[in-house]
Amino acid sequence: MDWTCAIEGDRILCTLTPDRDLRGAVLCFSGMAPMRVDAGGTRVGGLGGFTEVALPDLSAGAPHKLLIAYSDGFRPANRAWLPMGPYLRTDAGPIALPVGDLGCRPVVLPDVGEIDGLPVVPQPSTWRARGGTCTPDAGSGADAALSAVAALAARRGLVWLPEGQGVHLEHADLAPDAYELEITPGRITLRAGDYGGRLYGGITLLHLLQAGPLGCGTLSDAPRFGWRGQHLDTARHFYAPQTILDLLDLMALLKLNRFHWHFADDEAFRLQIDCYPELWQKTEMRGEGHLLPALFSAEIEAGGSYSKADVAAILTHARALNIEVLPEIEVPAHAVALTRVMPQLRDPADNGAEVSVQGYRGDAVNPALPETWEVLEAIVQEVGALFPFGHLHLGCDELPEGTWMGSPRARALMEEEGLDGTDDLQGWMMQRLAATVVANGQRPCAWEEAAKGSNGGIGNGAILFSWTGQGPGIEAAKQGYDVVMCPAQHVYLDMAQSDDPDDWGARWAGFVPLSETVNWDPIPDSSTAERIIGVQGTFWSEFTSRDAQLWPMLLPRIEGVAAMAWQQTQIPQADFLRLVAANRWLLTAFDVPLAT
Structure with missing residues (x-):
């Protein structure tokens, strides 16, 4: 089977060239939103963006063109909007069609020159360079946070301190996740008040080690947000x-x-x-x-x-x-x-005739039904207890406008509770469900x-x-x-x-x-x-x-x-782009393809 698709203005032109005669076949595929068929077949069903198209009888080797489009004003932005997962439903069973190349092209990093500062993302609060490089001693020994950093480095193939070199740990009265790093020619000292601070001090050290010899200086850092x-x-x-x-x-x-x-x-x-x-x-x-x-x-x-x-x-x-x-x-x-x-x-x-943004009808549970509360409260209890x-x-x-307004049970509940419209009923429902969450601690x-x-x-x-x-x-x-x-x-x-x-x-x-x-x-x-x-x-x-x-x-x-x-x-945009380009090792560690 041969299958190709291309965006032509607001519509998509697909060509199917079967490798066998087809009688009564139905073409199935998924889109990003509901779709219509303008030529080449008849839409016979679907759910949301999933579309089923009855095709005319087709002959082996004869190209057949299908013209489709997104409904409700959606327009394909790029090749990700082409039909996804196309297959033919036939009496002999489903037949997959080739899907072509999926996903992003290789990432293009900006070529914007050398950075002025430390090659660390995110940037630390302060850094004072002292000149020279560091070859650290053995440090304080084992620590759970720094061991987690070492294990992370090993998993991602990153440079970490070699055997015989380590970090001296000192407790300091710092905010959660905050830390200080002091790097001298023969010693690395990390000060923190909690596990997070020790971990993030180790992460910053890990970033610095990817850039080459470890420069000496003093660094202090703390997060803006918890x-x-x-x-x-x-x-x-x-x-x-x-x-x-x-x-x-x-x-x-x-x-x-x-x-x-x-x-x-x-x-x-x-x-x-x-x-x-x-x-x-x-x-x-x-x-x-x-x-x-x-x-x-x-x-x-x-x-x-x-x-x-x-x-x-x-x-x-x-x-x-x-x-x-x-x-x-x-x-x-x-x-x-x-x-x-x-x-x-x-x-x-x-x-009610309400339809969600994704093209689904009936995508909301009804808060006026005892069964709804029985199910939701049980799910809230079990899921909450797992984490x-x-x-x-x-x-x-994204509750569709007008949801529940066609439900006699919901209307009765609204009258009983003095509610007016979908937003009021949603607010009432969420307040009640949230109270259950609170009661569960x-x-x-x-x-x-x-x-x-x-x-x-x-x-x-x-x-x-x-x-x-x-x-x-x-x-x-x-x-x-x-x-x-x-x-x-x-x-x-x-x-x-x-x-x-x-x-x-x-x-x-x-x-x-x-x-x-x-x-x-x-x-x-x-x-x-x-x-x-x-x-x-x-x-x-x-x-x-x-x-x-x-x-x-x-x-x-x-x-x-x-x-x-x-x-x-x-951070200014230009500085940030230089910083990202200097840290391309991060993309390599997750097998992100880079444009050459």
């Missing part, structure tokens, strides 16, 4: 547990300390919970013959789920690297997987929309994540919420980096080149400074069908996320 995060969507694409361990390594090398694990969404619930095993058993695999079709997949079927042993291994690895793991369960919307497995979580009399961080993210983003977290509702939103001391921009975060902070800034225009690393049609990724928030990751101020309004507790990068996986595609999307842009999360002062 929350320095990176999010990963493992619902749209199942990443092998080892890939998550690798991501934790990358985060530690950049002094990031919060891993936001998004394992539940419309397309899957991937955590192997005991309270409702059917939830992950029926959604861990997607594709032909499964409950959900091959959404966002390059395969006829693909997927997986995470066992409790996987969770334990990830937590152990994270703990050694001073990283806390934040799980997310995602309600009330983005719940197609949940409602397909458990239709009792929707009012059967609901006649010692003591925080649980409840989701709460944890702190609730949610996306920015959780502040909506006449009741003031989720409440309960929740942390909100501002993603559509910084404005909602500022408003939430003024309402008294603690806020993590993750504006899509700067830290959504699934966004394409340019308008080049040969690029890869989304574009709804604009293009996010490397320079944009440092071209913003996490605290644009000083009156809310005490409520802005962190910065977090985000990676959604609609465009990812292979684990290896992750790294050239994250790197080097995640370095900008780390700089904004750690550094006390904003």
Whole structure:
């Protein structure tokens, strides 16, 4: 079979040349949003961006052209928007079509000259060079934090102190994660007050060692924010547990300390919970013959789920690297997987016509049903108990306008509680669910929309994540919420980096080149400074069908996320680009292809 596709203006032209006669074949593929067929076949079904097209009878060797387009004003931004995972459904079984090249092109690092300062990302607070180089003595001996750095260096193939050389440790009354390094010709002294400070002092030393002989001087450093995060969507694409361990390594090398694990969404619930095993058993695999079709997949079927042993291994690895793991369960919307497995979580009399941004109908659970609370409270209890961080993210983003307004049960609840509209009912629901989280001894977290509702939103001391921009975060902070800034225009690393049609990724928030990751101020309004507790990068996986595609999307842009999360002062773009170019070893350590 031969299959090619190309963007032509607002539409996509595909050519199928079969290697056999085909009668009654149905072409199946996934797109980034709902699609229509303008010529060459008839759309006969689908779910969201997954599309099924009945083809006319085709003859072997005869090219057949198909003209398709995104619905609702979406326009293909680049080759990542071409049909994903195309296959033919035939009486003889499914036939995979060639998918071509997937993922980013090799990364082009800027050629901007030598750096003025230390080759460390993020940059330390202060550095005073003394001249000369250091050949250190044996140091203080074993330390868990420095042993974790040495193990990290070995895993990533990085230079570390040779046998017989070490670090002298001294306790100092410093802030969490802060440290001081003093490097003299024959000695390295590290001062810190906690495990994080010793680890990050070791990480800075690791960076310096990659640049060659160790220069002498005095360095002091402390993070701007306590929350320095990176999010990963493992619902749209199942990443092998080892890939998550690798991501934790990358985060530690950049002094990031919060891993936001998004394992539940419309397309899957991937955590192997005991309270409702059917939830992950029926959604861990997607594709032909499964409950959900091959959404966002390059395969006829693909997927997986995470066992409790996987969770334990990830937590152990994270703990050694001073990283806390934040799980997310995602309600009330983005719940197609949940409602397909458990239709009792929707009012059967609901006649609403609301559709999500992703093109799904019925993607929200109904808070007026006792079954909803029975299920959600059990999930909250079990998932929360698995993760010692003591925080649980409840989701709460992109609820379609008008959700529940066609449900008689929801209408009755609204009248009983004095609520008016979707936002009020969402606020009521999130406040009740967050109270359950608090009763379980944890702190609730949610996306920015959780502040909506006449009741003031989720409440309960929740942390909100501002993603559509910084404005909602500022408003939430003024309402008294603690806020993590993750504006899509700067830290959504699934966004394409340019308008080049040969690029890869989304574009709804604009293009996010490397320079944009440092071209913003996490605290644009000083009156809310005490409520802005962190910065977090985000990676959604609609465009990812292979684990290896992750790294050239994250790197080097995640370095900008780390700089904004750690550094006390904003680094000029030109200096940052030089710094990234000087630290190309970081990309090599994660097998990121570099343009020659």
